[in-house]
Amino acid sequence: GNSVTQMEGPVTLSEEAFLTINCTYTATGYPSLFWYVQYPGEGLQLLLKATKADDKGSNKGFEATYRKETTSFHLEKGSVQVSDSAVYFCCVLATDKLIFGTGTRLQVFP
Amino acid sequence: EAGVAQSPRYKIIEKRQSVAFWCNPISGHATLYWYQQILGQGPKLLIQFQNNGVVDDSQLPKDRFSAERLKGVDSTLKIQPAKLEDSAVYLCASSLVAGTDTQYFGPGTRLTVL
Numbered sequence: 711g712n713s714v715t716q717m718e719g720p721v722t723l724s725e726e727a728f729l730t731i732n733c734t735y736t737a738t739g740y741p742s743l744f745w746y747v748q749y750p751g752e753g754l755q756l757l758l759k760a761t762k763a764d765d766k767g768s769n770k771g772f773e774a775t776y777r778k779e780t781t782s783f784h785l786e787k788g789s790v791q792v793s794d795s796a797v798y799f800c801c802v803l804a805t806d807k808l809i810f811g812t813g814t815r816l817q818v819f820p
Numbered sequence: 821e822a823g824v825a826q827s828p829r830y831k832i833i834e835k836r837q838s839v840a841f842w843c844n845p846i847s848g849h850a851t852l853y854w855y856q857q858i859l860g861q862g863p864k865l866l867i868q869f870q871n872n873g874v875v876d877d878s879q880l881p882k883d884r885f886s887a888e889r890l891k892g893v894d895s896t897l898k899i900q901p902a903k904l905e906d907s908a909v910y911l912c913a914s915s916l917v918a919g920t921d922t923q924y925f926g927p928g929t930r931l932t933v934l
Contacts, residue, residue: 714862744922746925752927753824753911753925753926753927753928754863754911754913754925755925756922756923756924759922799862799863801862806868806875806876806918807865807868807876808853808865808923810862810863810864811862812860812861812862813860813861813862
């Protein structure tokens with residue numbers, strides 16, 4: 711069945727460090743891929759998405775590229791800020807169902 | 821544009837009691853979803869509505885959970901009777917259409933069953 715595997719957290723970084731959160735997926739057909747973010751005390755928000763192979767989604771300095779050959783959608787940011795501290799969820803939308811990974815908590819310290 | 825509204829934000833009940841959650845989706849969104857998010861896990865789809873019809877309820881524990889979306893707008897999710905393992909955040913989301921469209925999430929209702 712369809713599934714998402716993302717790296718376990720927490721990921722702890724100093725401000726201005728480089729961020730990578732790995733995500734791989736298993737899905738039939740041509741799924742769309744998403745990263746959602748959950749800030750403390752807030753609801754899930756869409757961070758970025760990609761709907762076909764080689765698409766790059768980007769928002770707020772975050773980027774992720776849809777790699778069909780490696781079934782991956784890794785999240786990257788060149789310089790993290792304290793305000794980026796949150797839980798990040800990688801998701802695959804396949805057969806009209808949105809499947810979430812378990813989430814990766816990011817903690818950024820000044 | 822107003823987002824997805826949910827109430828209450830928090831609820832504490834004893835096991836075997838009943839509880840209901842309410843959701844009002846973004847205006848014009850035909851598709852409405854209820855998810856269950858257990859602590860430390862990603863959200864899991866419980867039920868999906870298209871207008872006022874059920875599209876997918878394969879993950880809904882139908883012996884105790886029920887949901888309705890009368891008139892194709894707002895929706896109610898009910899648990900009766902509640903079990904300890906139902907403690908979770910219940911998220912409502914909506915999208916303009918099903919399929920590749922982005923889902924927009926409400927703030928969730930945190931349920932604690934004692």
